[in-house]
């Protein structure tokens with residue numbers, strides 16, 4: 001309980017720091033392998049020419065994801081959590097020590113692959129994105145409701161595989177609406193680029209709102 | 212720390228109870244949507260005619276998985292954990308209250324979808340199975356090493372989709388070996404039945420061993 005309280009206090013401070021420095025911060029959660037890194041790499045690649053953008057990624061082990069995100073040619077830092085199954089505000093704060101927030105327009109944070117624990121830890125972000133892939137089935141929102149109803153928008157990934165896995169898009173939308181009515185949902189494929197334009201348009205409108 | 216210690220003590224007691232009653236217990240972990248329920252449903256269906264078999268399944272919410280497992284026509288109980296991201300020995304012990312262990316040959320336990328936290332909680336099982344699907348990518352073992360090196364065997368699921376997602380089977384095996392040398396790995400499809408015979412043969416040999 002103290003851990004959560006401490007995190008909330010620190011997250012609120014971070015949120016104020018981000019707002020004062022004019023940095024738009026978005027975090028990304030999903031189960032392992034839903035396609036967060038692929039989605040972020042694509043997003044970063046598309047935005048890097050217009051915005052000063054950086055990324056943080058948390059994992060229990062390896063710097064694999066940071067290496068992949070770095071292919072977008074933006075500054076990226078890997079946070080290795082060891083045994084901790086979620087990112088916390090302290091970890092984000094520590095990682096930002098040698099970046100000047102006034103020099104940044106946006107910061108994207110990829111959380112540890114986990115559909116449960118990250119929902120309890122505010123990171124000071126302006127936008128929380130939850131991802132689910134067509135390959136996971138349609139009922140994940142119902143089975144992991146908190147991570148969906150604590151997020152702002154949802155992204156259904158790997159749409160290029162929807163047919164191969166007989167994905168029931170209508171059922172997936174119904175599941176999301178059941179736990180978070182009127183939640184905005186994007187359908188994308190990081191592989192083919194399907195749906196990325198709509199997502200980027202939404203994101204850039206958010207940058208403007210944040211200013 | 213006390214929570215973990217208490218769990219270990221209870222798990223050890225459970226393990227002894229299971230052994231004395233001659234019940235073979237196996238637990239199944241993986242990320243959400245890797246195919247635990249589909250795999251278990253298939254396994255239960257194949258074994259029910261020869262063994263007195265039951266299943267427990269843990270989820271944050273819904274009884275969806277228990278309903279699916281029940282299609283195998285064996286006794287199934289759903290454990291709803293609320294916000295707890297893993298099963299614990301206490302939950303298993305509580306769920307078993309109205310079953311007579313002496314009347315059972317096997318008990319299968321599906322854990323909450325989570326590649327992190329369940330690795331810290333012994334449930335008294337004789338066999339720990341970790342699953343990963345072809346759709347999650349090949350590096351999950353490297354990125355979530357503890358759940359793999361605390362398991363006894365690994366199962367690569369959704370082999371029927373391997374080609375559609377350009378799965379690199381060799382790389383997946385290499386990842387597993389890197390974190391748990393000589394770990395036995397099964398390649399299956401719950402959809403087509405591929406690999407199920409080998410898995411069932413292994414499992415039944417384990418029942419005998421356990422006696």
Ligand SMILES: Nc1nc2c(ncn2[C@@H]2O[C@H](COP(=O)(O)OP(=O)(O)OP(=O)(O)O)[C@@H](O)[C@H]2O)c(=O)[nH]1
Nearest residue numbers: 032033034035036037038113158189190191347348
């Ligand atoms: N076909 C297809 N595959 C995808 C897509 N996005 C990601 N993948 C694949 O899915 C697997 C997992 O993708 P990642 O980007 O590593 O997923 P992740 O959510 O970052 O995983 P963690 O960081 O471990 O939680 C990889 O093999 C990707 O190539 C997509 O849009 N279409």
Ligand SMILES: Nc1nc2c(ncn2[C@@H]2O[C@H](COP(=O)(O)OP(=O)(O)OP(=O)(O)O)[C@@H](O)[C@H]2O)c(=O)[nH]1
Nearest residue numbers: 136137243244245246247248249324369400401402
């Ligand atoms: N093509 C194919 N799809 C599968 C296979 N096994 C499971 N699926 C699909 O994958 C999705 C998730 O399967 P589940 O069995 O619910 O996965 P799970 O690991 O039990 O998920 P949680 O209990 O939420 O952690 C469902 O849409 C299944 O139909 C398989 O072998 N092949």
Ligand SMILES: [Mg+2]
Nearest residue numbers: 036037065110
């Ligand atoms: Mg990733």
Ligand SMILES: [Mg+2]
Nearest residue numbers: 247248276321
């Ligand atoms: Mg399941």
Ligand SMILES: [Zn+2]
Nearest residue numbers: 085117296328
């Ligand atoms: Zn956790």
Ligand SMILES: [Zn+2]
Nearest residue numbers: 117296297328
């Ligand atoms: Zn946990």
